[in-house]
Every structure is written in C-alpha cells, then in structure tokens.
C-alpha cells in the first residue's frame with residue numbers, strides 16, 4: 001500500500017531537511033509545474049478528485065478554478081491553514097514537523113496553478129516546534145532557489161512567509177483567518193465575495209489545509225489516475241491521514257486509503273479498546289462531527305459514507321468514547337470549548353452556546369430536569385446550519401444532537417439519579 | 424514607552440504588509456516577547472506608532488487568548504482541557520498542578536515563576552493529557568510526572 005504523504009516521515013518524527021528531501025526525489029514536481037500551463041495544473045488536480053482535508057471536503061482543483069486568471073492584480077495570495085485547533089485533531093502537526101519541504105513544495109506548485117506571488121503558512125501559536133522547523137525549511141528553500149524571484153530561472157516569483165498565530169479556534173475558519181492575517185480580530189467575513197475573488201487585502205486568495213497542500217506534489221509527479229487509484233472509494237482521490245485518540249490501545253495516526261472501515265481503524269490500527277473497556281461511540285472527524293456508535297462500525301471512511309451515516313468525515317481523526325467515561329461530561333467538555341471559542345459576532349452562537357453549556361453543567365451536576373433535554377434539542381435546531389454567520393455553531397451542535405439521540409438514557413439517568421453515576 | 428529595540432522590530436514588520444495597521448498582531452507579539460505581557464501603557468504607545476485608536480488595538484489584543492493583557496509569570500503553563508485530554512484524565516493533572524503550585528487557572532505563583540491557564544486542544548491528542556510550559560510541550564502526563572517537569576524551570 002502506498003503512503004505518499006508519510007513515506008518520508010521518520011518513525012521518531014524528526015524533520016527531514018532539504019538535502020535528504022531532495023535525495024528522496026523532493027522538488028521534482030516544482031520543475032514539472034513550472035513548465036506546465038496554470039490551467040493544466042488546476043485541471044489535473046480537479047481530475048485527481050483531491051478534496052479539501054480541512055473538514056469541508058470541497059474539490060481542490062475546482063476551488064482553484066474560481067481564481068480569476070485574466071486581469072491585473074496587485075497580488076494573488078496562497079495561504080496554508082495550519083491552525084489545527086479542532087479538538088481531537090493532530091494530523092497537520094505531523095506533516096509540518098515531519099516533512100516541512102513537502103508542504104513548501106505543494107505550495108509552490110499551487111502558486112503556479114493560481115499564479116500567486118505571495119504566500120503565508122499560518123500556524124497556531126502553540127506549535128512552537130513546527131514554527132522553528134518551517135522557518136528553517138523556508139530559509140533552505142530560498143537558498144536553493146525554489147522560492148523568491150525567478151524560481152529555477154523560470155521567471156516565476158513566489159514569496160512564502162511564516163505567520164504564527166496567537167490563539168482562538170475561529171482563526172481556522174478561512175475568512176476569519178484572513179482577517180487575522182490582516183492584523184484584525186478573527187471574525188468571519190460574509191460570503192460572497194469568496195476569498196478566491198476577494199480575499200487577503202481584497203486580492204484573489206486561496207486558503208488550503210496543510211494536508212491538502214501536501215498531496216499536490218504527488219499528484220503532479222504521478223498523475224490523476226494514480227491518485228484516484230490510491231483510494232478504495234471512487235470519487236475520493238488519494239489517501240487520508242486517519243487518527244484515533246481516547247482509551248484505545250494504540251492511539252495515533254495512520255495514512256490509509258479512503259474507504260477503510262471504521263472497524264478496521266479502531267480494531268486493527270488503534271488496537272481496539274483498552275482492556276476492560278467497551279466502545280461506546282466516536283466522533284469520527286474531530287469535535288464538530290456527529291457521534292457514530294456500534295451500529296456504524298462497518299461503514300467506510302469516505303465523505304459520502306460517513307455523511308450517509310449522519311456524521312462527517314471532518315478531519316478524519318476520531319475521538320473514541322468508552323463505556324467508563326461519562327457521555328454527558330464529554331459533551332459538556334465539547335460545548336465548553338465551543339462556547340469559549342465563539343467569536344461573539346452573531347447572537348445565536350454567542351448567547352446560545354454558553355446557555356447550552358450551562359444546561360449541560362446543570363445535568364452533569366445532578367440538578368437537571370427532563371425539560372432541559374427539550375431545551376437542548378431546541379438549541380440544536382436554533383444553532384443548526386443556516387442560522388448562524390459561520391459553521392462554528394452548527395459544528396458545536398453536531399456532537400450534542402447525536403449524543404441526545406444515541407445516549408439519551410445516559411442524560412436521563414443523570415436527571416433521575418440526581419448525580420453523575422460515572423464519577 | 425516602547426524601547427528603541429521594540430520599535431525597530433515592529434517597523435521591520437511593516438514592509439511585509441500593504442499598510443502598517445495590518446502589523447497590529449505582530450506588534451503586540453513583539454511587545455509581549457520583550458515584556459511577557461502587554462500593559463495599558465503599551466497599548467497606548469502602540470496606538471501612536473500604528474496610527475490606530477487605543478480601542479482598536481485593545482479590541483485586537485483582548486480577542487486573542489495568547490496575548491496577555493495582565494502580568495504573567497516567567498513561564499506560562501498552558502494545560503489542555505479539551506476532549507481527548509478530558510477522556511484521558513487531565514483533571515487529575517490539574518488537581519496536582521493546583522496543589523503543587525498553590526494556584527488556580529489565571530493565577531501566578533508568589534515567586535513569579537508560573538502562571539497557569541487552560542488552553543484548547545494542543546494537537547497531540549494521541550499523547551493526552553498534554554500541557555505546555557513556556558515553549559515546551561509535555562505529553563502523556565500523569566500527576567507523578569508533574570513535579571519533575573516543574574523542577575526544570577528556574
């Protein structure tokens with residue numbers, strides 16, 4: 001089985017720098033891309049069926065194709081989204097720290113496709129080691145002539161900068177990220193206009209997830225057909241970095257084809273549950289995805305199958321709930337996070353999330369009433385898709401609404417027994 | 424008053440942006456790097472330097488949780504309180520930290536060494552529970568490991 005994204009990553013995770021990276025075939029795709037027409041690159045990526053790995057799963061080539069290719073612009077920008085603050089998600093850290101040049105290479109090729117002249121790698125402030133590694137890798141790439149003016153004497157210019165952030169989950173939302181890069185509060189922007197047309201400083205801009213960008217060199221080198229062939233699911237090209245955390249025997253990350261089953265992930269790769277514990281459910285793709293439970297273990301991990309089961313593939317890193325951890329406590333922890341991270345811009349989210357947290361706290365403390373469950377249910381509608389300015393609040397409702405569906409008895413038990421029986 | 428060094432570092436950022444107000448977050452980071460936190464006076468001085476209102480600067484400074492608008496200790500402890508760390512028992516680690524340091528979230532030890540704050544998911548959930556001390560990451564925490572870690576910081 002081929003693992004293009006992680007094949008160069010050392011078992012100890014120590015970074016690969018430019019000499020080794022080049023000796024393993026690194027930067028070949030830049031040489032190729034510089035000789036291609038921008039539209040050719042975009043078309044190839046579109047055909048590869050690479051879908052955005054930041055959570056929304058939008059076709060990457062299609063997204064690039066919305067960038068205007070005619071007309072004069074002061075700049076066009078490319079931004080790598082390395083905010084990675086979705087609880088339970090730790091895949092981009094591995095790619096940045098383990099193989100920083102793969103990301104830089106993917107960004108140069110992407111810049112060729114959209115004809116961007118300026119780029120940013122946006123990394124959350126807590127990733128201090130990743131930032132140091134990227135800084136060094138950027139300097140190496142400039143030194144070797146892959147970045148800056150007249151790249152490899154092609155006449156193409158691309159400057160790439162590192163931006164380290166200063167907290168807040170909402171910075172990961174692409175339009176909020178752009179405001180943050182402009183030095184402002186990270187409130188999301190109204191769409192349209194979409195960033196592809198009017199993004200950073202009003203110029204055409206593409207924001208892509210780190211993992212998305214890391215796929216690009218391999219698509220250029222090996223073609224769309226090869227990339228589609230990596231996946232078990234027609235229509236979802238490539239591999240995915242899946243992961244698991246919680247009380248499984250071997251928490252971690254694995255690069256696998258789309259279409260592996262949830263059971264394979266859980267039992268073969270994560271080694272099953274720790275001794276004495278039973279699987280109760282999981283959030284398959286980070287904190288803002290709906291719970292899947294035992295009846296879903298045989299579903300395939302691809303965008304359509306996970307959606308058909310009522311959840312989202314999200315970031316592909318699952319959080320596993322065991323039978324000895326209180327599900328109400330877990331949901332309370334999640335809603336505390338979302339309430340705290342609401343940017344405060346729109347009322348339903350700013351007011352509704354703290355309210356939700358309070359009700360859950362009340363239930364967890366044994367002070368809940370049955371009518372609180374109806375109130376929680378009401379909130380899941382009120383903050384559902386279409387009722388808030390960005391996707392943070394609907395994301396927050398995903399684990400809550402599915403917990404109310406699958407773990408209702410556990411909520412009721414707290415209310416009936418006036419306590420949390422897991423404590 | 425901002426030092427000449429701080430002003431120089433902030434001005435270095437200006438050429439990366441189309442206008443200097445866009446360097447607001449970078450400017451706050453520069454001040455914090457030098458002083459550990461950003462005071463009211465610093466905000467006023469930054470407003471003058473960036474030609475922005477004090478309120479504008481402060482609205483940015485108070486938005487971001489890693490910009491500190493109150494004094495902090497020499498090392499800030501960021502303890503992950505998100506979901507995987509919850510499942511893996513960060514609460515026991517928190518209880519131990521509170522006991523060892525004699526402080527709660529948001530407080531600073533009397534000797535000024537540590538300030539403790541909660542932080543969302545540190546992106547190392549397969550090694551939960553996790554925390555940062557200054558720029559260093561610590562993973563697979565247990566109450567037993569805490570004192571050994573804290574002793575490394577003078």
Ligand SMILES: Cc1cc2nc3c(=O)[nH]c(=O)nc-3n(C[C@H](O)[C@H](O)[C@H](O)COP(=O)(O)O)c2cc1C
Nearest residue numbers: 052053054081083084085172173174208209212391
């Ligand atoms: C609240 C919120 C947080 C997000 N955080 C991230 C993040 O940390 N990293 C990321 O790549 N995408 C994140 N996204 C998704 C981005 O808005 C965007 O869809 C993505 O960066 C696009 O890249 P892709 O097409 O390569 O997936 C977030 C979205 C929302 C609503």
Ligand code: SF4
Nearest residue numbers: 343344345346349390
């Ligand atoms: S949904 Fe929440 S995070 Fe999104 S804009 Fe509204 S208040 Fe901000």
Ligand code: FES
Nearest residue numbers: 503507508545548
């Ligand atoms: S939840 Fe603590 S590191 Fe991710």
